[in-house]
Amino acid sequence: MKKIILLTACMACLAASAKETFPDGTPIPEWFNNNAPTDIQALGKQYVITDYGIVNDSTLLQTGKIQAVIDRAAREGGGTIVIPEGTYLSGALFFKPGTHLHLEENATLKGSDDISNFPVVDTRMEGQSLKYFAALVNADKVDGFTLSGKGTINGNGLRYWKSFWLRREVNPDCTNMDELRPRLIYISNSNDVQLSGVRLVNSPFWTTHLYRCQRVKLLSLHIFSPAEPVKAPSTDAIDIDACTDVLVKGCYMSVNDDAVALKGGKGPYADKDPDNGANRNIIIEDCTYGFCHSALTCGSEAIHCRNIILRNCHIDNANRLLWLKMRPDTPQNYEYIRVEGITGNAKSFLYIKPWTQFFDLKGRKDIPLSYGSHVTMQDIDFECDVFFNVEASDQYRLSDFLFKDLHITVHEKAACDTAIIKNFTFENVVREKILK
Numbered sequence: 001m002k003k004i005i006l007l008t009a010c011m012a013c014l015a016a017s018a019k020e021t022f023p024d025g026t027p028i029p030e031w032f033n034n035n036a037p038t039d040i041q042a043l044g045k046q047y048v049i050t051d052y053g054i055v056n057d058s059t060l061l062q063t064g065k066i067q068a069v070i071d072r073a074a075r076e077g078g079g080t081i082v083i084p085e086g087t088y089l090s091g092a093l094f095f096k097p098g099t100h101l102h103l104e105e106n107a108t109l110k111g112s113d114d115i116s117n118f119p120v121v122d123t124r125m126e127g128q129s130l131k132y133f134a135a136l137v138n139a140d141k142v143d144g145f146t147l148s149g150k151g152t153i154n155g156n157g158l159r160y161w162k163s164f165w166l167r168r169e170v171n172p173d174c175t176n177m178d179e180l181r182p183r184l185i186y187i188s189n190s191n192d193v194q195l196s197g198v199r200l201v202n203s204p205f206w207t208t209h210l211y212r213c214q215r216v217k218l219l220s221l222h223i224f225s226p227a228e229p230v231k232a233p234s235t236d237a238i239d240i241d242a243c244t245d246v247l248v249k250g251c252y253m254s255v256n257d258d259a260v261a262l263k264g265g266k267g268p269y270a271d272k273d274p275d276n277g278a279n280r281n282i283i284i285e286d287c288t289y290g291f292c293h294s295a296l297t298c299g300s301e302a303i304h305c306r307n308i309i310l311r312n313c314h315i316d317n318a319n320r321l322l323w324l325k326m327r328p329d330t331p332q333n334y335e336y337i338r339v340e341g342i343t344g345n346a347k348s349f350l351y352i353k354p355w356t357q358f359f360d361l362k363g364r365k366d367i368p369l370s371y372g373s374h375v376t377m378q379d380i381d382f383e384c385d386v387f388f389n390v391e392a393s394d395q396y397r398l399s400d401f402l403f404k405d406l407h408i409t410v411h412e413k414a415a416c417d418t419a420i421i422k423n424f425t426f427e428n429v430v431r432e433k434i435l436k
Helices: 002-017 063-075 158-170
Strands: 045-048 057-061 079-083 086-090 093-095 099-103 107-111 120-125 128-133 137-140 146-149 152-154 185-188 191-196 199-201 208-211 214-219 222-224 238-241 244-249 252-254 258-263 279-285 294-298 304-311 314-326 333-340 343-354 370-390 396-410 422-433
Touching (some): 063 079, 063 086, 063 093, 063 099, 079 107, 093 099, 099 107, 238 279, 294 333, 314 370
Parallel strands (some): 079 099, 086 107, 107 152, 137 185, 152 199, 191 214, 222 252, 258 294, 294 314, 314 343, 343 370, 396 422
Antiparallel strands (some): 120 128
16 A cells, blocks of 8 residues: 555655646646637526627728627627628627627628728837727726637738738838728736637738737737738737736747737836736637748847747748847847747848837937847747848847757858857757759
8 A cells, every 4th residue: 555655645746746837846736737729608608799789791880889799798788699691890899898709600890991990099010009990809807708619800901911011112211000990809907718710811901919918818810911912011910018927829920020029018118107018818719820020029029038949840931930029129038938849931030120110219328238048949940041041239138049859951151150149059950052
């Protein structure tokens, strides 16, 4: 009996010691492993919108009627707003506590291409808290919010994209926000959120924006915007802004900007602004990427990113695998990042350079010093044009990088200047040049 007890105790010790950890060594909570699909049967009454005078018509704007159903569900104790088969045109919708959104197969919630159907509200954009246009789907302070189903949310972005590029012809210095356009989904100040199954396509601006949320799961989403024939500018797939505990799992992402971008604030004193914050404990796994500017980007509006994992993903035709955007006008700290189990290709494997677009020190005399440290890239079989696309700068300090068990096929076998990074370790790194 004593032997059995000792053996059981030893097995428990081994299981505990084998528990997965974040890059800084802290245990990954079991929450990240519980990924059951949303069961709308458990979410209360189902409000099928066609039961409330809303009709299947892709040209008839029905924002007010759909919002009335959401408001009714909130008044009656909560429930799920169900979009049935068909196409329903709408402007900004605002979900309330206790309400959810479900899109049945062959259902489409289509965004209006008229910006006047998106009211100006207090919101968050590009690392700032300000007044800007609401998204198509908005949920603020809606703990437990779910978005589910096999249907589609279509941002109908073509008109916005064309207008953006015309404005750039007139004013090449115009910013993203000078051209007025909404995001597709904006979820803020909400905990225990799950988005699963749906297709999120053709967003006019950022596709999925999370701000100040905790415990968010994005599961099996299909996120797309085109790079041609009309580029869909700044249609990031997922923007994570000052959030903690976020899982992105089993998603497809192909957009004309960054796939997953970590944000949190910008400006010379961004770290002092209570509206800003760090991203912590982010896992992106089992995803497939098409074209994008980067599979994982820290910045450009970010002040602190810690415990970030990108793993077991396949990437095809990205510009960059890992991109650390170093803003000379913002104090930044990107630390404890692990990229592992990646296959596929990109133009650059690792890309770290100063990011000076719309640089503004706002009167500050010195350049805030930034840091990138404890970055591990391991168990990767990858093809790229440039392996080490890193620029030295007095603006930032890079340290404690580990490249381990990498098989890299490169088109340009440029020198890898390890002196740029303090404590840079190579273990079993094989680089082969493609013969032309």
